[in-house]
Amino acid sequence: MRIRNLAVLIILVCTCYSCSKVKEVVPSAGASLPYGEKIPVSTARLIDSIPDLSIFRVIYRNSDAIHYLDSARTASGKTDQPFTLFAPKDAAWQQAGYTLASAAALSREQCNALVLYLLVPGRLLADSLMPTVGGTMLYPVIQGINVPYEDEWGTVYNGKYTYSLDLAWHEREVVLNGNHAGTISSMINASDGALYLLDTVIRKPERSVYEELVADTAYSFYLAALEKSSAIYTEYKAGISPGDRNEEIFFTNAEPFNNYLSTLKKFIPTPAGTSNKFANTYIVFAPDNNAFRKAGFNDIDDIERFINKSYVTTDTYKDVSRGYPMYTNMDSALSYSFIVPAYTRTAGFGVAFNYEQTLKNLFRTLPYTANLESSTVQQGGITTDTKIDFYDWATFDENTYEFAINASNGSMKWLFGKESGRISLRRGDIPNGRVAYIVPAHSNITALNGVIHRIDNLLLNPQ
Structure with a gap:
């Protein structure tokens, strides 16, 4: 059997924003967000500041996301190299069965599966991609898996599977993998990328x-x-x-x-x-x-x-x-x-x-x-x-x-x-x-x- 290739190429053009020179005091976690749209701050500060991200903060900090971002930015020589992070709000985690206590008990591998699948290179805002129903295939930073399979002659191969995430807009609705995830108003421009506040926990696929x-x-x-x-x-x-x-x-x-x-x-x-x-x-x-x-x-x-x-x-x-x-x-x-x-x-x-x-x-x-x-x-x-x-x-x-x-x-x-x-x-x-x-x-x-x-x-x- 021969499978014909259908080429799929998604090019994301990411515009880097310079960091503000205005000195700012970072509020304690859970405090009201003081930052205005005209003064974008880092995604790290946003995560620490937004009250609705208390469960996500725990999972994010116990994952390898911070280490990955530091390594990627060090390798590129750009401290503000942009990434987009999709962060489910507390209500979304609770609906999915998580609490602060259960989130804290997750292993690093479990945290990576939940966070790194929602971390994508580039700054993805409503005006950086075509805001239409037709989705855009994104490739998150989570590592792919090796899948063994046998061809028609009985030879066994190990194929590399690459995870993807489909982002689309349906009117003012943000749609991830076909699921309602939030609205355009839940999208925040950051100095080093963008942060989406999600109403739904979007999980990476696990089965064929x-x-x-x-x-x-x-x-x-x-x-x-x-x-x-x-x-x-x-x-x-x-x-x-x-x-x-x-x-x-x-x-x-x-x-x-x-x-x-x-x-x-x-x-x-x-x-x-x-x-x-x-x-x-x-x-x-x-x-x-x-x-x-x-x-x-x-x-x-x-x-x-x-x-x-x-x-x-x-x-x-x-x-x-x-x-x-x-x-x-x-x-x-x-x-x-x-x-x-x-x-x-x-x-x-x-x-x-x-x-x-x-x-x-x-x-x-x-x-x-x-x-x-x-x-x-x-x-x-x-x-x-x-x-x-x-x-x-x-x-x-x-x-x-x-x-x-x-x-x-x-x-x-x-x-x-x-x-x-x-x-x-x-x-x-x-x-x-x-x-x-x-x-x-x-x-x-x-x-x-x-x-x-x-x-x-x-x-x-x-x-």
């Missing part, structure tokens, strides 16, 4: 998309449907042409066509030597168990019986059409639960077909709910173009070792709207068909390799 889905029992029907469709493809050799001679000629076995489940389970971070954050990213509109029940599937057995009746399980498909990948009955809905920014499946480990998918109308950002409310997305939807080139053994030339071109092109489109205050989702091929609504309380779930939005209906093709 697949792990997030598995951890939530509301998706057990959805995962069972993916598993069953995958098993059907394997059992009936979907996409492998009759007369297959892979073992004889290429000394390998062709792999059947499949849904995204196999790659979804295998979290592959950014490829070495590239900055492609979207190399193996999934945007998932996951139907919950109730969505399946509304469509008539009361349990997993109902789902499996439905998929077992798919065309790919029939003798007609086996004898006539097997060279062509075909959807199972359920995949007409499952395919619309995934958007993959850049996905390519090649013949690679077994000649069967080449599959390419390219994304339109969505660039350099994961689509959080605020993005889905933008006029660009709501007017044009999100489209993926697909191309499948089948390796039909009836066209194999033993002299050239080539197959005749047997390509099939198509596209998929996701349509979004705003109905009764809710974001709606429809299939582009059935614009007046079944509608699903995004469930806000279970959306904007940021994973290591994508984002999950829950939907309340199954986008099945009407029978």
Whole structure:
């Protein structure tokens, strides 16, 4: 399998402000903030001065943030090298279950995870980035992680995963990773950067998309449907042409066509030597168990019986059409639960077909709910173009070792709207068909390799 790179490059232009020469008396922690907008002071003084940051102060001081800033500024030779810090207020920490006592008991590693993910190089103010719904991908100072993964040949690699943070503005609202975090008025210009006061604790992602889905029992029907469709493809050799001679000629076995489940389970971070954050990213509109029940599937057995009746399980498909990948009955809905920014499946480990998918109308950002409310997305939807080139053994030339071109092109489109205050989702091929609504309380779930939005209906093709 080969993943096509979709280059992602975010350039932050940071303007350095000179430090004020006015002598100021630093108030004791918790006192009222005396500084006016015309006399910016350091973020350290702001953190010490703002009453609503008592819990954050404890976590900040027990983290490596101060040491990191000192080291970075010493290395650059600029004592006021700018950084932007997002600091949750006391109410946000309390809502997340923290108190002063529990904050003081956190380990340094735990403090780093909470603080360094919200510390970003540069001064990021409302006039330094485009204040639009479309987010800007930021790279915080927190150290990335190594992720072991196995390629299609069985070779194990260690890939470096780099954390990112999505900052956007929705009218006067500050949005981080799709979550309301504060307002423009909570943004403070500092002599050495900027400080945002947050109404929400924003945490770094800890699990992959697949792990997030598995951890939530509301998706057990959805995962069972993916598993069953995958098993059907394997059992009936979907996409492998009759007369297959892979073992004889290429000394390998062709792999059947499949849904995204196999790659979804295998979290592959950014490829070495590239900055492609979207190399193996999934945007998932996951139907919950109730969505399946509304469509008539009361349990997993109902789902499996439905998929077992798919065309790919029939003798007609086996004898006539097997060279062509075909959807199972359920995949007409499952395919619309995934958007993959850049996905390519090649013949690679077994000649069967080449599959390419390219994304339109969505660039350099994961689509959080605020993005889905933008006029660009709501007017044009999100489209993926697909191309499948089948390796039909009836066209194999033993002299050239080539197959005749047997390509099939198509596209998929996701349509979004705003109905009764809710974001709606429809299939582009059935614009007046079944509608699903995004469930806000279970959306904007940021994973290591994508984002999950829950939907309340199954986008099945009407029978």
